[in-house]
Amino acid sequence: MNTMPDDRYRAGVMPYAQMGYWEPGYEPKDTDLIALFRITPQDGVDAVEAAAAVAGESSTATWTVVWTDRLTACENYRAKAYRVEQVPNRDDQYFAWIAYDLDLFEPGSISNLTASIIGNVFGFKPLRALRLEDMRIPVAYLKTFAGPPTGIVVERERLDKYGRPLLGATVKPKLGLSGRNYGRVVYEALRGGLDFTKDDENINSQPFMHWRDRFLYCMEAVNRAEAATGEVKGTYLNVTAATMEEMYERAEFAKELGSVVVMIDLVIGYTAIQSMSAWARRNDMILHLHRAGHSTYTRQRDHGVSFRVIAKWMRMAGVDHIHAGTVVGKLEGDPATIAGIYDILRDEYTNADLSHGVFFDQPWAGLNKVMPVASGGIHAGQMHQLLHYLGEDCVLQFGGGTIGHPDGIAAGATANRVALEAMIKARNEGRDYLVEGPEILRTAAQRCAPLARALETWGDVTFDYTSTDAPDFVPVPTTA
């Protein structure tokens, strides 16, 4: 439907909705990218005009009419808001669907995609707040990205670990350990039964531990643990640094030492992530991403970018692991929202599911699956809940829940591994493990003193707070 007036190109200011950025009833093409925004207009600003403004400012528009539009096929390049709906139970907020033509975006560039969609518009004055809730990426655009260098399937093949979540631990304390002491934690945790240990996001190269020292001692620990168990082990060596040159140098050293995995932080930026992904692909390396910084823009429901969108971008950019929430741990994580994010990372095809906050069907066009990592305030006593909420294709990271074990780090690791194996075995045997979980753990603990101590120490620890990022749509029970 053409809503543009005849004098569309007369110099001056004109509502965005009349400049061609509002096209009610527009049928998005299969090749269009669709963004779903939550818009909170300033008082007195019409919701449709606000949606059109978002479309305009995230594509071709500026605040006034420009004649140079007419030198281009400008209708094609204008993003089109085509649907606006009030958010359930919020009379000040609206969902706006906006379609973008494929030609607006550079192939294979998350930086270009995000510079367009979230570049300017979040500071726009007529809006009190704006959140990018979800995005439908057309297959045609997905095919310009290489995606995760390894993926869940090949990671499992390389590590020879199937049928259960992988187990990890972040070395604690996060800061202050010397390289030698740090490697001790790695060795104990891996020999005790974990698959991975991990540098924390802020471990780079500080006065107390130079990065080369950390890498050397960690790989000594990894190899000792492999020899002690006959099992493949890994430690996420964080190669985050100030420059790409420095990151490449650290990654090359990790490779030279035989590490199976390197790690980066989200704060290095999208271009750097894509560069490291290409490096990992060239070097048979699993790439772990810590989502450092994300809560500054993902946590509040009114403003920012939903983590489900970040998860999509990271699957495209190409990481193998991403921290994606625990549900039961110490960090933000509504169960339904987390389920939606895990689906986005692991599905071949993600179906729209409003009760999980997922607005669009999303085919993944053969991009590898990303392994979600659950980390932060989880312990062996929650194993049944973790398996229920998160499934088996994830990494469960027990940092404090391994290293804080009263009988030592290896005992902590063993407790977690025994709890996990007992739960997987019970699930496969067809038991109702979510209900019987505590009993399954108690039975396993009868033959495993470290698990008994872990349950004694942390059995009752929970983190029960109201979530700030729950879906807006609550499923209505259907009567059969």
Place this chain on the structure above:
Amino acid sequence: MRLTQGMFSFLPDLTDDEIAAQVDYFIRNGWAVSIEHTDDPHPRNTYWEMWGQPMFDLGSTRPFMTALAECREAMQSAYIRVTAFDATKGWESPRASFIAHRPTAEDGFALARTSVQGRTQRYGIRADVTDRPTAGRYR
């Protein structure tokens, strides 16, 4: 030492009934189930010897358990593992794997180090048992 590969190495060795319950789970998922054995449990020894073909379309666990008993009888001093293969698009890979039999006395692994430049070490892991001729391993 105790080799900790597979899904259940931290639990007591599975009984035949427990093994059958796992295989039943694999069958219910529509996965093919295979038996493999080795005398070199190096963590990167991917290709253990196949005891026959993977079993597709198993109607019950019985043929599988019979084959496992035969393999165990013939290979008492080897490691035997059960692996389930999922042919679903997007997986097409093992979905489960556990050790169903292990030698009574398990040898360990030696860690060999070579010093390279600086403090860098090259590591090599070698199953102690492979120091012996193939014919005599685990006897």
